[in-house]
Amino acid sequence: MSTHAISPVAAGWIRRWLILLALMVYAIILVGGATRLTDSGLSITEWRPVSGALPPMSEAEWQVELEKYRATTQYQLQNAGMSMGEFQFIYWWEWGHRQIGRLIGLVAVAGFAFFAWRRWLGQGLGWKLAGLIALGGLQGAIGWWMVSSGIGETERVSVAPYRLMTHFMLALLILAVIAWLWLDLGRQQRTGAPKAARQAAMALMILIFVQMAAGALVAGLDAGRTYTDWPLMAGEVFPAHYIHAELGIRSFFEGREATQFNHRLLAYLLWAGSLAAVWAFRKTAVRREFAFLAVLVSAQAVWGILTLLNAAPMGLALVHQGLGVVTTLWAVYTVWRAGGPKAETKSETAINPSA
Numbered sequence: 001m002s003t004h005a006i007s008p009v010a011a012g013w014i015r016r017w018l019i020l021l022a023l024m025v026y027a028i029i030l031v032g033g034a035t036r037l038t039d040s041g042l043s044i045t046e047w048r049p050v051s052g053a054l055p056p057m058s059e060a061e062w063q064v065e066l067e068k069y070r071a072t073t074q075y076q077l078q079n080a081g082m083s084m085g086e087f088q089f090i091y092w093w094e095w096g097h098r099q100i101g102r103l104i105g106l107v108a109v110a111g112f113a114f115f116a117w118r119r120w121l122g123q124g125l126g127w128k129l130a131g132l133i134a135l136g137g138l139q140g141a142i143g144w145w146m147v148s149s150g151i152g153e154t155e156r157v158s159v160a161p162y163r164l165m166t167h168f169m170l171a172l173l174i175l176a177v178i179a180w181l182w183l184d185l186g187r188q189q190r191t192g193a194p195k196a197a198r199q200a201a202m203a204l205m206i207l208i209f210v211q212m213a214a215g216a217l218v219a220g221l222d223a224g225r226t227y228t229d230w231p232l233m234a235g236e237v238f239p240a241h242y243i244h245a246e247l248g249i250r251s252f253f254e255g256r257e258a259t260q261f262n263h264r265l266l267a268y269l270l271w272a273g274s275l276a277a278v279w280a281f282r283k284t285a286v287r288r289e290f291a292f293l294a295v296l297v298s299a300q301a302v303w304g305i306l307t308l309l310n311a312a313p314m315g316l317a318l319v320h321q322g323l324g325v326v327t328t329l330w331a332v333y334t335v336w337r338a339g340g341p342k343a344e345t346k347s348e349t350a351i352n353p354s355a
Contacts, residue, residue, distance in 0.1 A: 006120065006122055006123055006125060006185070007120075010115070010118070010120035011185045011186075013115075013120070014111075014115060014120065014125075014129075014185055015182050015185050015186065017107075017111040017115075018178050018181055018182045018185075019182065020107060021104065021107060021108060021111075021178055022175060022178045022179065022182070024100060024103065024104045024107065025104065025171060025174055025175045025178065026175065026322075026325060027100060028097065028100040028101060028104065028171070029168070029171050029172075029175075029321070029322075029325060030318055030321065030322055031093070031096055031097045031100060032097050032167075032168070032171070033219075033317065033318050033321045033322075034093060034314060034318060035093045035094055035096075035097045036164070036219060036220075037312075037314045037317055037318070038089075038090055038093050038314070039074070039078070039079075039090065039158065040089075040090035040091070040093035040094045040097075041094055041097075041146075041147060041150070041158070041159055042069070042072055042074045042094075042147060042150045042151055042158070042159070043065075043069055043087065043090040043091045043093075043094045044065070044091065044094045044095060044098070044147075045068045045069060045071070045072060045151050046068070047144040047147070047148075049102070049140065052095075052098065053099065053102055055091075055092075055095050062084060062087075062088065063084075065087075065091065066084060066087050069087060069091075072150070072151050073150070073151075073154055073155060073156060073157055074150060074156075074157040074158065077157050078157045098143075101139075101140060101143070104136060105133075105136055105137070105140070108132070108133045108136055109133060112129055112130070112133060115129070128181060129181070131177075132174065132177055132178065132181070135170065135173070135174050135177065136174060138170065139167070139170050139171060139174065142163075142166055142167050142170055143167055145163060145166075145167075146159045146160070146163040146164055146166070146167045147159060149163050158220070159220065160220075161216075161217050161220030161221050161253060161254060161259075162217070162220075162253045162254075164216055164217075164219070164220040165213050165216040165217050165220065165253075168212070168213075168216040169209070169212065169213050169216065172209070172212055172325065172328060175325065175328075175329065176328065176329065176332045179329050179332050179333065180332060180336060183333065183336045184336075188337075190336065190337055190338070190339030191284075191285035191286055191337055191338060191339070192285075192339065193281075193284050193285055193286045193337075193338040193339075194281075194284055196280075196281075197281045197284050197286055197290075197338050198335070198338045198339070200277045200280065200281065200290075201277075201286070201289075201290070201331070201334045201335045201338045202335055203273070204270070204273055204274060204277060204293065204331055204334070205328075205331040205332060205334070205335050207266070207269065207270050207273065208270065208297075208327060208328050208331045209328065210266060211263070211266045211267065211270055211324075212324055212325075212328060214259065214262050214263040214266055215263055215321075215324060217253060217259040217263075218259050218260050218263050219317075219321075221254065221255075221256050221259055222256075222312075223256040223257075223259050223260040223263075224260065224307065224308055224311070224312040224317070225311045225312050226256045226260070227239075227256070227257070227260050227308075228308055228309060228310075228311045229309075230264075230305050230308055230309060233257070233260065233261060233264075238261070239257035239258075239260075239261055240257075241255070241257045242255070242257050242258050242261060243255070243258065244257075267300075267301050267304060270297055270301075271297055271298060271301050274290070274293055274294040274297040274298075275294050275298075277290045277293070277294070278290050278291050278294045286334065286337055286338045289330075289333065289334040289337050289338070290334065292330060293327070293330055293331060293334055296323070296326065296327040296330055297327060299323065300320070300323050300324055300327050303316070303319060303320050303323060304320055307319075307320045
């Protein structure tokens with residue numbers, strides 16, 4: 001088989017591998033959300049990518065881990081007097097989150113090595129998959145960068161919101177890249193939609209990514225549990241403390257009022273934009289893609305309001321996060337589907353049936 005062509009068999013197996021990676025990344029996003037909601041992220045105070053795969057195996061080892069946690073500001077100001085059972089509860093959430101990350105790395109590297117051995121990585125696919133794996137390695141480092149903001153000599157009882165946002169958005173980017181590669185290796189063709197439709201799809205996708213970043217800031221600040229009325233905020237249309245004097249411009253990243261108000265405003269803009277796109281492109285080849293995107297955006301908005309009114313309990317918050325990821329992926333699909341002239345030759349260049 002030529003190393004410069006991707007056979008249907010190779011494409012099929014690589015797509016299965018990408019689906020497995022996508023499901024694992026989706027799982028780690030949800031487990032990460034639960035880890036945040038249970039304030040478990042600072043329970044493991046060291047970054048041990050290899051040796052940390054084994055949890056404490058004895059009572060003495062558990063006691064050592066608890067003593068390390070007792071040195072954190074979170075324990076001293078928020079969880080002082082925590083029992084061993086309570087500590088183990090938050091420890092298992094963080095350990096599980098990290099363990100899924102290790103498994104993702106193992107599956108990614110093993111799959112890449114197997115495909116390289118079979119010489120299935122022609123047409124530059126090897127570089128693309130290597131870049132994907134590099135993003136995964138970077139994500140692990142950023143995860144520790146995030147956790148380190150809440151341990152050591154710090155006044156924080158949680159991780160820095162902007163670091164949480166960075167960690168979450170990189171996970172979302174990795175998932176989007178996986179989806180794009182999976183689509184490129186498939187047999188479905190792009191539509192070659194009008195330029196305006198392609199631009200609208202791109203604009204909506206970018207706005208969704210911005211909205212997800214804004215949501216991560218809200219989550220990192222627990223702002224969803226601070227202002228729980230809607231459509232007003234503490235009875236006001238525009239929050240009085242949108243900009244905090246002591247924070248200044250950092251209010252956009254560290255102010256509960258600004259982050260939640262921005263998240264709400266972006267939701268309104270996104271909802272209106274998605275409905276407008278449905279109407280504007282109702283006679284194009286991507287009308288169904290825009291219609292379903294509007295359905296997802298609307299469902300996400302309604303669920304977000306429900307989550308807010310109930311002060312973001314774990315169940316509702318995780319569904320809100322999970323649905324947001326699905327909405328993002330559909331936006332990526334809409335952009336891909338509305339692709340340009342290459343749609344006509346994709347099936348000939350991506351997969352060589354004779355290889």
